[in-house]
Amino acid sequence: MAERRPIESWLTDMDGVLIHEGVPIPGADAFLKKLRESGRPFLVLTNNSIYTARDLHARLTRMGLDVPVENIWTSALATAQFLDDQRPGGSAYVIGEAGLTTALHDIGYILTDQEPDYVVLGETRTYSFEAMTKAVRLIKAGARFICTNPDETGPSPEGPLPATGAVAALITKATGKKPYFAGKPNPLMMRTGLNTIGAHSETSAMIGDRMDTDVLAGMEAGMQTFLVLTGLTTPEHIDRYPFRPSHVVNSIADLVDLV
Numbered sequence: 001m002a003e004r005r006p007i008e009s010w011l012t013d014m015d016g017v018l019i020h021e022g023v024p025i026p027g028a029d030a031f032l033k034k035l036r037e038s039g040r041p042f043l044v045l046t047n048n049s050i051y052t053a054r055d056l057h058a059r060l061t062r063m064g065l066d067v068p069v070e071n072i073w074t075s076a077l078a079t080a081q082f083l084d085d086q087r088p089g090g091s092a093y094v095i096g097e098a099g100l101t102t103a104l105h106d107i108g109y110i111l112t113d114q115e116p117d118y119v120v121l122g123e124t125r126t127y128s129f130e131a132m133t134k135a136v137r138l139i140k141a142g143a144r145f146i147c148t149n150p151d152e153t154g155p156s157p158e159g160p161l162p163a164t165g166a167v168a169a170l171i172t173k174a175t176g177k178k179p180y181f182a183g184k185p186n187p188l189m190m191r192t193g194l195n196t197i198g199a200h201s202e203t204s205a206m207i208g209d210r211m212d213t214d215v216l217a218g219m220e221a222g223m224q225t226f227l228v229l230t231g232l233t234t235p236e237h238i239d240r241y242p243f244r245p246s247h248v249v250n251s252i253a254d255l256v257d258l259v
Contacts, residue, residue, distance in 0.1 A: 004224055004246075005259065009041040009072075009199035011223070016209030016231020018044065021157070024063050025230050027253025032065055034259040040101055040110075041197035044073065045190075047124035047149035047183045047213065049164070050097040073193040074150040076100040076122060076184030081192045082106045082182045083146065092146075093138050095131050095167075096122025100148060111137070121171065121179065122148040122162045132167065136174045141212035145171070149183030149192055151213075180244055184213040190221035205246075207255065209233055215245045228252055 012018065018028040035042045044067050046056070053072040060067050076096070080103035084089060089111040094101055100122035101111060119135045139145050147168045153160040168179050181187050194204060201222035208214020209231025218225040227233060228244035230252070238244065249255060 001126050005203050007016055007205045007224060008203040009194070009197060010035060010207065010259070011045055011193060011216045011218070012207040013209060013231075013254070014044050015048075017207055018065060019060075019063060020230065022063065024065055025252055026113045027251055027256060029065055029194075030256050031252050032067060032257065034256055035073045036066065038259050040259065041199045042077055043073045043193050043197055044071060045073050045184070045193060047075045047151055048154075048185075049079070049100045050124065052100045052102050053077065055099065055244055059193065071197075073189070073196065074103075074112050075189060076103040078149045078189040078192050079120065079146060080104050080109075080123070080183040082188060083107065083109065083120075084182075090117040092116050092118040092120045093135065093143065094120045094122070095124065095127070095135060096120070096148070097124050101114055115141070119171075120146045120148070121164060121168055121194045123151075123154065125161075127162070127167055132171060139171065139175045141176050143173070145177050146177040147179035147181045150181045150185075151183075177216040185216040185220070185223050187217050187221035190217050190223065194221070207252065210239045211238065211245070216243065217242075219243055219245075226255060228254075 052196050056072050056222045057069045065213045076099040084107040091112050093113045094114040101170040119138050151163045152165040154163040172178050205224040206218025207226045209228050223244040227248045228251050
């Protein structure tokens, strides 16, 4: 195997790596502090499109984790960047929360249910039959179908919730149209994120707790990958996949000295 170049920038997933059910994972604060002090470019990524980067900054701050707004990259921001590249100044019918609508407003998109260029589906806790029906009819009328991420379920204190990917499947079944997913595991989210911090994949690493999103996206974007065992993946799960992470560690605490 060719020797990798030294890591100069870091991308890390949030849930399962830095926090778990609203509580910081031991070592997360030390890792982030080391990153800030080193001056190395870094991003905290999340497929959750509900919150803006400012919202997430405030939530992490309340947990004792200092992540500047400009170091947070969401699937909503990746989706907006994709749409801005594809069709600048376009229009969209959006199902989602402030994280997604704000990102689209910021690129100058018009949010409308009248002949939009796109139907954009994101995460929300209030999916409505009326909104899904509108999306189906607009897609059948010619709107292109975009989805922030393919996650089929999301966590909650009471158990898993249907998430964006599950609702996308419903709309696909009704329209025959599959969406383009902008978030992980699409390496587009990684590459657009790297571009925002001026980093290169050959000297970057991705840290995540999921093989099917974090590790896959990092690998396909050409980065080193670190799988932590503080989230959804256990050592027994790794061999179920036809690809492997570059490294497996117990937690983010094991990576502090690598920064």
